[in-house]
Amino acid sequence: MKSPIKKIVSSMQNVQTGLLLSFSIIVFFAFYLSRSSLIEPQTSRDLFTQVEESSKPQAESDRGPQPKHVHALLLRLESIRNEIVVYGKTGPNRIVLVKSEAERKVEKLFIKKGDKIRSGETIAILDQGTLSSQTNAANARFALRESEYLSAISLNKNGHITKNNLAHSKSNLADAEERLASVRQQVKNTKINAPFDGILNDRFVEVGDYLKKGDVVAEVLDLDPLKVIVNVNENQANRLRVGQLAQVEFTDNDDCSAVVEYIGSNAIKGTNTYPVELTIENTDNRLLSGMNVSVSLFTTKEDAVKVSPAYITISDKGIAGIFVIDENQRANFVEAKVIKSDTQYVWIKGVKNNSRIVTQGYQTLRDGDLVVVENQVQRYPIIGSL
Secondary structure, eight states: OOOHHHHHHHHHHHHHHHHHHHHHHHHHHHHHHHHHHHHHHHHHHHHHHHHHHHHHHHHHHHHOOOOEEEEEEEOOOEEEEEEEEEEEEEEOSEEEEEEOOSOOBEEEEOOOTTOEEOTTOEEEEEOOTTHHHHHHHHHHHHHHHHHHHHHHHHHHHTTSSOHHHHHHHHHHHHHHHHHHHHHHHHHHHTEEEOSSSEEEEEEOOOTTOBOOTTOEEEEEEEOSSEEEEEEEOHHHHHTOOTTOEEEEEETTSOEEEEEEEEEOSSOBTTTTBEEEEEEEOOTTOOSOTTOEEEEEEEEEEEEEEEEOGGGOEEOTTSOEEEEEEOTTSEEEEEEOEEEEEOSSOEEEESOOTTOEEEEESGGGOOTTEEEEEEEEEOOOOOOOOO
8 A cells, every 4th residue: 555645746746747748749839830830931932933934944945046137148159369469679680780890090981870781881981091002012922922832843843942942932922822811801891891781770980080990880780570579478488389470560550470480488587577589571671670569479279259348247256257048047157268358359268159148137146046038139240260
């Protein structure tokens, strides 16, 4: 039998345990309800937003990308010469400073500055002084020594003189011959002649001037053929060959054909360019040295299309090009590889024959955009190969 006190204590313990359990259940449900009230509205909004946003791309994909309206031009290929245009100057084929070979006074002048001159034509004559009498004396001495030598040969054959006497006679003849040649050369040096056909570009002496050996008398230019000198970069130099044809245009719009005669193999310091020399026929010396010219150097022929520079645009990568419409009505960006240009057009290689290029509306296009051609112009009129 439990004592009354123990019963009372046991009853109180049971009551406390029940109260704790009840309190725990109440706290749990309160926490659950409060969490549900915070989460449920947010979850509803998120679901609504997800449904709304997921519906947008679906709507756009249903519509598809909208084509852009453009104007186009139908082009055809032309076979043109690949052309390198450079600028330079004309120059003489040869330039010579004619110098005096004697120390004498200028006696006569025959050619004025700027005159045409023939090879061997006398420009000036110097005073001969005593050369005339020296020539006569040298001729007489030579004739005498020659006669003596011939006699010595005959006498030696007959045994009347020794071989030493014959050798001495031969030596005298050689001295006389050398003296005569020296005098004749001095006489020749008193005439100053043109070294080749050309122009007496400048004359530096007058009658009465005393010249020393090596003094410059005149400047003579050879202008036929006329030389053209230009400089090209490394890529251009690699495309040129000796013998290639070129077109030279002068400032007065006169032009003529030329031929590449020389291509430098060593770059010019400071410019990293290579010298190129061309020649022009100039039989009448009409073309002058020092004229400014534009030179078109023709290499191989290439196929290209002719377009207006206005149709060229710049891509996002900074590349110049045009939009070409393919068979699927998509505008494809093609780099503009220009191989020739003039004041109105450029010629671009790498485009197929009968291609359609965008001429209006290309400003908003991107590579691969779908297009609708509203207006298409036919190709440029056929003008033949260039």
